Amino acid sequence: xxxxxxxxxxxxxxxxxxxxxxxxxxxxxxxxxxxxxxxxxxxxxxxxxxxxxxxxxxxxxxxxxxxxxxxxxxxxxxxxxxxxxxxxxxxxxxxxxxxxxxxxxxxxxxxxxxxxxxxxxxxxxxxxxxxxxxxxxxxxxxxxxxxxxxxxxxxxxxxxxxxxxxxxxxxxxxxxxxxxxxxxxxxxxxxxxxxxxxxxxxxxxxxxxxxxxxxxxxxxxxxxxxxxxxxxxxxxxxxxxxxxxxxxxxxxxxxxxxxxxxxxxxxxxxxxxxxxxxxxxxxxxxxxxxxxxxxxxxxxxxxxxxxxxxxxxxxxxxxxxxxxxxxxxxxxxxxxxxxxxxxxxxxxxxxxxxxxxxxxxxxxxxxxxxxxxxxxxxxxxxxxxxxxx
Numbered sequence: 001x002x003x004x005x006x007x008x009x010x011x012x013x014x015x016x017x018x019x020x021x022x023x024x025x026x027x028x029x030x031x032x033x034x035x036x037x038x039x040x041x042x043x044x045x046x047x048x049x050x051x052x053x054x055x056x057x058x059x060x061x062x063x064x065x066x067x068x069x070x071x072x073x074x075x076x077x078x079x080x081x082x083x084x085x086x087x088x089x090x091x092x093x094x095x096x097x098x099x100x101x102x103x104x105x106x107x108x109x110x111x112x113x114x115x116x117x118x119x120x121x122x123x124x125x126x127x128x129x130x131x132x133x134x135x136x137x138x139x140x141x142x143x144x145x146x147x148x149x150x151x152x153x154x155x156x157x158x159x160x161x162x163x164x165x166x167x168x169x170x171x172x173x174x175x176x177x178x179x180x181x182x183x184x185x186x187x188x189x190x191x192x193x194x195x196x197x198x199x200x201x202x203x204x205x206x207x208x209x210x211x212x213x214x215x216x217x218x219x220x221x222x223x224x225x226x227x228x229x230x231x232x233x234x235x236x237x238x239x240x241x242x243x244x245x246x247x248x249x250x251x252x253x254x255x256x257x258x259x260x261x262x263x264x265x266x267x268x269x270x271x272x273x274x275x276x277x278x279x280x281x282x283x284x285x286x287x288x289x290x291x292x293x294x295x296x297x298x299x300x301x302x303x304x305x306x307x308x309x310x311x312x313x314x315x316x317x318x319x320x321x322x323x324x325x326x327x328x329x330x331x332x333x334x335x336x337x338x339x340x341x342x343x344x345x346x347x348x349x350x351x352x353x354x355x356x357x358x359x360x361x362x363x364x365x366x367x368x369x370x371x372x373x374x375x376x377x378x379x380x381x382x383x384x385x386x387x388x389x
Contacts, residue, residue: 021151022108024158025142027165031172037209042176044169047139052170054098054119055128055138057178062120063128063136069295069315070308072346080313083129092215092383093182094134095174095199096127097141097167099190099221105147107155109162113140124314125297126189126368133379134185137178139170143191167195168202183215183248183386185379189368193222193253197235200251205236211249215382216242218252218375221367224277225270228332234274241277242284248382252284253277254326256370257362258352259339263329266360270332278326278334281374285381290320290341293373296349296366305349316349322370338363338370 028046035042046052055063067083101118102110123138130136144159188196196219204210204217217239227233231240231250242250254277257263270276282291295315296305308316323341328334340348350366357363368375 021106021155024162025109025111027162028169030165031169035172037175037203037207038179038181038213039172039175042172044173046166047170047173048177052140053138054116054123054140055096055136057135057137062116062123063131063138065120065124065128066314067124067129068313069317070311070313071317071319072308072321072349073319074344074346076346078311081317084132089132089134089383091182091386092134092185092379093137093174093179094127094130094185094187094379095137095171096123096130097188097192097195098122098126098138099188099192100143100146100149102143102145103147104145105150106145107148107151107159108145109142109159110145111142116140121297125295126372127187129295129372129376130185130187130379133376133383135182137174139167139174141166141170141195163191164195164198167199171199171203179213183382184213185215186217186219188219188222190221190364193219197222197224200236200239205238211238214239214249216248216250216252216379218378220253220375221255221364222253223255223268223270224251224253225274225332226277228273228275234271235277242279242378245284245287246381246385251277252279252281252375252378254279254281254336254367255362255364256324256336256338256367258358259325259337261358263333263335263362264360265333265335265362268333273332275328275332276334278336280324280326280336281371281378282324285374285377289325290323291371291374292319292377294318294322294370295372296369306351307347308349318346318349319373320344321346321348324371335362 055061069081071079071081098119143163148156148159186196204214225234231243240250242252295317298314322338324336324338327337
C-alpha cells in the first residue's frame with residue numbers, strides 16, 4: 001500500500017466507506033487436469049503477453065529502476081551508496097506478488113491496469129533490490145480491494161478466488177515458459193503473502209518434485225502457524241519454517257509491531273493448539289538481532305523522511321539502527337517486535353510515533369523494509385551455495 005493512502009484508510013472510520021459490492025469478474029481458466037509438475041510447456045493465454053507482467057528479466061521496467069541510497073551513519077554523517085550487482089542471479093528466480101494497492105473501500109477486484117504507479121512504487125520498495133540475487137518475475141493480478149477484507153472471509157471469497165486464479169495462472173506460465181530448472185524463491189507481502197501461501201499449498205507442500213525446486217519462500221506479513229515448538233504441522237504439512245543458516249526449501253514469515261507494546265493483532269491469532277510463525281531475518285542471516293541494512297523509499301508528502309531533507313537518492317539506508325525480536329504474547333501468538341537499537345543516537349528516518357503504526361496493523365507497512373538487507377542476504381547466501389563458492 002502507498003503510505004499516504006494507507007494512512008487515510010486507517011484514520012477514517014471503516015464503516016464510512018462500505019460501498020456497494022461489484023460483481024466479481026470471471027476467474028482465470030483452470031489448468032488442464034493432465035498438467036503435472038514441473039508444468040513444462042504450459043502457456044497462459046493471458047500471461048504470455050509481456051504487458052501482463054510488471055517485471056520480467058532483461059527488460060527495462062519497474063525492477064530496473066534506480067536503487068541508490070543515502071546511508072545515515074552512526075555519527076549522523078551521510079554518504080551515497082550506489083547499488084551494485086552481485087553474481088549468481090541467473091541460477092535463481094524470484095517470483096514476487098505485491099500487496100494490496102487498491103484501497104477502494106467497496107468489495108471488488110482490481111481490473112484497471114492503465115495506471116501502474118501504485119504497483120510499481122510498492123515493487124520498487126519491497127522487491128527490486130532482489131534483482132541482483134535472482135531473476136525477478138512480477139505478474140499483474142486482479143487483487144481484491146482493501147475494502148473487501150472488511151467484509152469478512154465469506155463475503156471476500158469470490159473476489160479472492162479471482163485474485164488466486166490470476167496468480168496461479170501466472171505462476172504456471174512462469175514454470176512452463178521461464179523456469180527451465182532454476183531454483184525458486186517465492187516472495188509476497190500482505191495480500192501478496194496470502195497469494196504465496198496459496199501457491200505453496202497447491203504446488204509445493206505435497207509435491208516432492210516442487211519442494212526440491214523451492215529455494216526459499218517469504219510470505220511476509222501474512223499469518224501462518226505451526227505445531228508448538230515444531231517447524232511444521234500447521235499451515236503446511238511438509239514445508240518447514242526456516243530455523244538454521246543455509247537451510248533451503250523452508251519458510252520465512254513474521255508480522256511486525258512496535259517493541260514494548262501489546263500488539264492488537266485483530267484476526268491474526270493462531271488456531272487453538274498452534275503457534276504463529278515468526279522468523280527474524282537478521283537472526284537467520286547473520287545470527288544477530290539487529291537489521292544489517294534497512295531501506296526506506298522516499299515517500300510522498302506528508303510522510304516525509306525525518307531529517308533527510310535534500311536527499312538526492314530515492315532511498316535512505318541505515319545499518320544496525322533497528323533491532324528485531326520474536327516474542328511470545330500468549331495463546332500461541334508470536335510476532336516480531338522492532339525498536340531502535342539501544343544506545344544508537346541516530347534519529348529514525350521514519351517517525352515511529354505516527355498513530356497508524358500503533359494500531360491493529362502495527363508496522364505492517366514497513367514489514368519488508370526494516371530487514372530488507374537481511375532478506376536479500378538470505379537469498380544471496382543460498383545462491384552462492386548453488387554456485388559452490
